[in-house]
Amino acid sequence: MKKIYMLKYFISFLALTFCLSNFSQEKTKDSLYKSTYGLKLGIDLSKQIRMLTEPDYKGLVLIGDYRFSEKIYIAFEIGSEKKLVENEILNFNTKGSFFKTGINYNIFKNIQDLENEIYVGLRFGSSQFDHQINSFTIYNTDQYWSQNNIENPISHNNLSASWLEFVVGFNAQIVKNLYMGLNLKVNRLLSQDKPDNFNNLYIPGFNKVLEDNNVGVGFSYTIQYQIPFFRKNTN
Numbered sequence: 001m002k003k004i005y006m007l008k009y010f011i012s013f014l015a016l017t018f019c020l021s022n023f024s025q026e027k028t029k030d031s032l033y034k035s036t037y038g039l040k041l042g043i044d045l046s047k048q049i050r051m052l053t054e055p056d057y058k059g060l061v062l063i064g065d066y067r068f069s070e071k072i073y074i075a076f077e078i079g080s081e082k083k084l085v086e087n088e089i090l091n092f093n094t095k096g097s098f099f100k101t102g103i104n105y106n107i108f109k110n111i112q113d114l115e116n117e118i119y120v121g122l123r124f125g126s127s128q129f130d131h132q133i134n135s136f137t138i139y140n141t142d143q144y145w146s147q148n149n150i151e152n153p154i155s156h157n158n159l160s161a162s163w164l165e166f167v168v169g170f171n172a173q174i175v176k177n178l179y180m181g182l183n184l185k186v187n188r189l190l191s192q193d194k195p196d197n198f199n200n201l202y203i204p205g206f207n208k209v210l211e212d213n214n215v216g217v218g219f220s221y222t223i224q225y226q227i228p229f230f231r232k233n234t235n
Helices: 002-027 045-053
Strands: 033-044 057-067 072-086 090-106 117-138 148-150 154-175 178-192 215-234
Touching (some): 033 045, 045 057, 072 117, 090 154, 117 178, 154 215
Antiparallel strands (some): 033 057, 033 215, 057 072, 072 090, 154 178
16 A cells, blocks of 8 residues: 555656646746756665664665766666565575666756756666575465474575666756655566575565566665766757
């Protein structure tokens, strides 16, 4: 329910932003002005917020993008995550690092002195990670026999996964060269290493993995600082 509520809020915010953008542009004639080209670097704040609410999670993600042309940005992420996953039959740790690279296309038409973005994007993601199974329960359908709880740690190392990621989001310039943003991600697994007799329930960078479903979702809050390189005339 929480994810559905966040999705509705996100869509409503984008719709409101589009309406305000169109209203502003109707009042302002198109003119030639200079737009900043540079490299933005920052962090994904949602990971730090998550660490405050989930004691069993640790993560850090660095993000960035470079403005390649008037509408196209080359984007990248690099990060690491560590998480304890626990349910009625499993207790295991997952840790690993990942990177993502791709492009954003800005569909927002700025007016004079604005550098905001509403974008759609595509990423390729890759992750390297390890699992350590701390304990698990062998389920027995015959209730006459008790369940077997195994507590011998088992390690599965050097696992990998790759996926495609569709992104929609926005970046708003708070003050000169400082941006805050929000984005929604839909992931599709391309490949993954599965340990013997065990499924990947969590992949760093991808998020939760559902059984018999290679699609996942996520969102990020971001803050970035832009290093300006040059300014260029923009219609």
